[in-house]
Every structure is written in structure tokens, then in C-alpha cells.
Amino acid sequence: MTSEEWRLVGFTAGMAVLATLLVLPFGVAVAWLLSRRSWPGKTLVETLVSMPLVMPPVVTGLILLQLFGRRGPLGSWLWETFGIEVVFTWKAVVLALSVMALPLLVRAARAAMDGVDGRLEQQARTLGAGEWRVFFTVTLPLAKRGVLAGTLLAFARALGEFGATIMIAGNIPGKTTTLSVAIYNLVQLGEDGKAWRFAAVSAVLAFISVALSERLTRGGRA
Incomplete structure (x- = not known):
């Protein structure tokens, strides 16, 4: 691979890392609220968080375009x-990746928190610990x-995102083009x-992320 191709790989990985870090605190907070609290509208929040998993990504991208477009x-x-332009910039790439990655993070974190024995938390409260x-x-x-x-699953999802990204960020070489968009264009x-070289890199990165995620999940069950 040429240096230009490696720059594209680095850009995509960097955007995926940034998107994952941005959604991490929010995703963990939402997972905790869904796991440990009940409130009116909880089902609606659960549904909205999971929507990007089942909607066509281009629909998610269209919604983001309508929300974050200049108008x-x-x-x-x-x-x-603030004078901040989002659409068709690297910020739009991060936004699209974040929205598409969030549901996987929330679902995995919530499942993990559901498995925590609530009696341990209650014992900590009786000893004077705050929430x-x-x-x-x-x-x-x-x-x-x-x-x-x-x-890790959120990172893997961000790496492979295409539909929402192409809608809100477009395909501007050196600015918004990601691996998945580049593969589509090359084909x-x-x-x-x-295209196959990029596909191989994407597959390797995704395989490593999912394999590590599965290993962590099995270790948690044990």
C-alpha cells in the first residue's frame, strides 16, 4: 500500500477512535439509566437509542443532514x-460514526450492568456511599x-460505517473520505x-475488534 492509502486508513481509524471516545461517557450513562432506573418514557428512549441498528443507515444520515445542515x-x-460548520466536514464524519456506533455500546454496557448484583450496590449505600x-x-x-x-464493538461499527457518512459528510478526498466510501468509489x-486492499485492511481491523470483544464477554461470564 502507498503512503496515501495508509493515510486514508489512519484517517478512518482516527475518526472511529474519536467517535468512540465521544460516545463512551454518554453511552455508559444511558446504559446505567436504562439498567438501574425507571421513569416515564424509558421505552421511548430505549427505542430511539436502538433505531440506528434497524433503520437503513442512509435514513439516519438523511435525518442528521436535516438536523445539522446550515438550515x-x-x-x-x-x-x-459558534461559527461551526458540520455538514461535509470531518466533524460530520465523527457525528455519523458516533450515532451509528452508540447503540452497540449501550446494549453491551447495559447487559453488563444488568448482570451486576444489586445487593452489592445496596450494601455500599448502607455503608454511606453516595450514588x-x-x-x-x-x-x-x-x-x-x-x-x-x-x-470495541462500537469502534468496529464506526470503522465500517458508510450510509450515514456519505449522506452527511459526502466524499471529499483528504477531508471526509473513509475506507468504506473509498471502497465504494474504487469499485x-x-x-x-x-478496493480489495482496503477491504482486507477493514476486515482485519474489524476481526481484531470483534475477537477482543468476544474474549472480554466470555471472561465476564466466567
């Missing part, structure tokens, strides 16, 4: 308040394997050899 409610606010301390010293340590497994141009 969209969030996009116009960001532009008028934050219970979370960071009891719940999270016991659920850490599941959270890490979900983080359209008949450059199958180059």
Missing part, C-alpha cells in the same frame, strides 16, 4: 452561535468487561485491486 435547527444554531461512589467503585468495576466489549471506477 437545520442544530446546524443553524451552531453556525450562528456516584457506588457507580465508580461497585457498578462500573464489575461491569467493566462488558463496557470494554461494547466499546465504481473498476479499480478492484485497490
